[in-house]
Amino acid sequence: MTTPEPRIVNVLLVEDDPGDVLMTREAFDEYLHNRLDVVTDGAEALSYLRREGPYTDAPRPDLILLDLNLPRRDGREVLAEVKDDPELRHIPVIVLTTSRAEEDVLRSYQLHANAYVTKPVDFEGFIEAIKQIDHFFVSVVQLPSGRDGS
Numbered sequence: 278m279t280t281p282e283p284r285i286v287n288v289l290l291v292e293d294d295p296g297d298v299l300m301t302r303e304a305f306d307e308y309l310h311n312r313l314d315v316v317t318d319g320a321e322a323l324s325y326l327r328r329e330g331p332y333t334d335a336p337r338p339d340l341i342l343l344d345l346n347l348p349r350r351d352g353r354e355v356l357a358e359v360k361d362d363p364e365l366r367h368i369p370v371i372v373l374t375t376s377r378a379e380e381d382v383l384r385s386y387q388l389h390a391n392a393y394v395t396k397p398v399d400f401e402g403f404i405e406a407i408k409q410i411d412h413f414f415v416s417v418v419q420l421p422s423g424r425d426g427s
Contacts, residue, residue, distance in 0.1 A: 289338035304407040319350025
């Protein structure tokens with residue numbers, strides 16, 4: 278019996294730090310075989326998710342990697358709006374941030390984050406964290422497949 282090809286997962290990274298974007302892109306290019314789209318602030322993230330403005334043809338992400346400390350719209354606001362929107366709330370949101378503050382962890386879970394991951398500061402640790410997130414959400418758990426045709 279042959280193993281079916283794993284489906285390509287669309288991942289939206291919401292991150293304003295160019296270094297973290299570069300490392301995440303490198304992890305996806307080097308080790309992972311999923312699509313990565315990047316937006317750099319909270320307002321842009323919501324436009325992407327709602328397919329507004331330049332994002333009218335954007336694919337619906339299967340997974341969101343969300344930084345908390347973002348310009349224009351804070352990551353907590355983005356998380357709250359995503360989980361409050363019937364069209365978006367099914368998308369798993371992984372908070373990926375430098376904050377280790379207990380209030381950020383608690384607030385993220387209160388807003389229905391699916392996981393809270395503190396970014397490792399070293400390159401190898403960061404790449405490994407991205408690989409583990411990808412492995413868990415792509416290979417271990419089953420993501421919703423009825424994604425409105427996109």
